[in-house]
Amino acid sequence: MRTITIIAGPTAVGKTKFAIEAAKVLDGEIVSCDSMQLYKYMDIGSAKPTSEEMAQVKHHLVDIIDPSQPFSVAQYQTMAKNAINEIFEKSKIPIISGGTGLYVNSLIYDMDFGGGNVDTQLRSDLLKEAEEKGTSELYNRLVRLDPDAAQRIHPNNTKKLIRALEAAISGQKIKDFKNCTEKCKDYDINFIILTRNRDELYDRINKRVDLLVESGLFEEVKALLNRGLTEQDISMKGIGYKEVIASLRGDCSKDDSIALIKKNTRHFAKRQITWFKRYNEATWLNISDYISDDEALGELIRWLKNKYKFTAKATDRII
Template sequence: MKKPLLIIVGPTAVGKTEISINIAQKLNGEIISADSMQIYKHMDIGSAKPTLEERAGIPHYLMDEIDPREDFSVVQFQKKAKQYIDLILKKGKIPIIVGGTGLYVNSIIYDIDFTKTISNWEFRNKLEKEVQTYGNEYLHKKLEERDPDAAARIHPNNVKRVIRALEIIENGESIKDFRSALVENPDYNYVLIGLMRDRQELYERINKRVDILIKKGLVEEVKKLISLGLNEEDISMKGLGYKEIIKYLKGMYDFEEAIRILKRDTRRYAKRQITWFKRYDKIKWFNFNEYSSKVQLENDIIKYVEGKLNFI
């Protein structure tokens, strides 16, 4: 029998955290975070990590688990998330994956065997050195020459994805073939929920969130991370909120410019997330703006989930 699984996705600042915790309480669930920044310890403010109080006693896995000096890949996420899904099910509870990192979600709902697409580390190291020497645009131009369609979909600043795309091509595959080869993971009977707000409201929430993160002490958090030996070369410090503040602290931006860029880039990231999640055929969207209260929204989600899954 397939394992039941609830997945809740949506763009940053849409309101996934509060809704997912409330639903977990009502469905006797536990949460697995699918957020590439919340996995790291000490990175609480910039990643908008829920506090212990906000988690309301609901266990959250893949949150606060990795030292920010370490890299954490989608391969590691897939392995750990599957282990936690089994653990939660053995406890007689409902596993709920919540987050906005599309690659992490893909690694669970699709039957991806990463051992068949192992990175060529020598090739990857070569590309990383080229980025450091010549910049992001140089590497993106390389991808454009080899696969224009893939280059059109990947922003030049998303260096990790540009490198991954070039690795796939180097292994003799095309990005199109790699995407079309994706098949659903036969292990799970999953329900995929997408949370949405009207675009203007979402962007206003993003701008407000950035202001709140600054008031909570984002600059101080970045200073503390730097004191621990982290810098802009660490993968964890390339995340939104961290890279902009590092540049401000190094005198590359003034404070107002750093905040403006952070708000702009977060809005752009949310737009890319929406585009990514709209690719999912089985996703059921719920728009906050169509409900007069969060309770109504949560009740509708629960009703939908109960009609789809076999564990309730």
């Protein structure tokens, strides 16, 4: 069976560098697994790979959607699988890179998003809330709207929770939904989750936010607003964008908005790590355990070469 590699992890951990180097060594192409980097014109706030980085390795699902348009997990699943098949047809290796857990789920599990009339804006809003705030607020809302459905659904079952909320909000009767635990049979998966010690990761987050601001984050948000986007657009609810909008509106100072971006990003990274801990099949690589990022990268490359049966042997340290 054909094999894909997923390189996931929290924001600012270093996924872009590791994925690009892995793709170069393995003769692969990268499929983005990031819910913000797929939007056009949102380069800085999403920490999108630079043009120089994307010139090194072909990237898929970056800069593909206008930020005024909603985008669902179902759409991502379809487009990502199409990109994966396209890469396989070139006899290359697909490298999935990103930190959006729901997107990862859509590739690992045999998720059927169903048909029928779907309010894509509502679903996008709920998915974004689940991604950024976790599922507890969504679950509490379901308890208020449909306590019977809430009793049947685990608070961490994101798919069922969102489908139940869609039904409750629209007034439709909810059906029984199957747990998404059956693995996708389309391909085998090498699954790596990058992490760092908390203090190091948080320091990288703080420094990256400062770099984003220096690179023109506030100017980027102004340009997006001039394009007609508003805080009601799902794309503008992402971390970094909503805080800048609040500052531009006069709700807080620029310095306060920057501090809030750092805080919200740190909290988001913590939730990402919690999410990724559910994947028992994944191998974790703590970059902080190595003398340098390059040493950790070398360990990842050796491990992947072994998985793909290249001549180099992997050490046991990564396992």
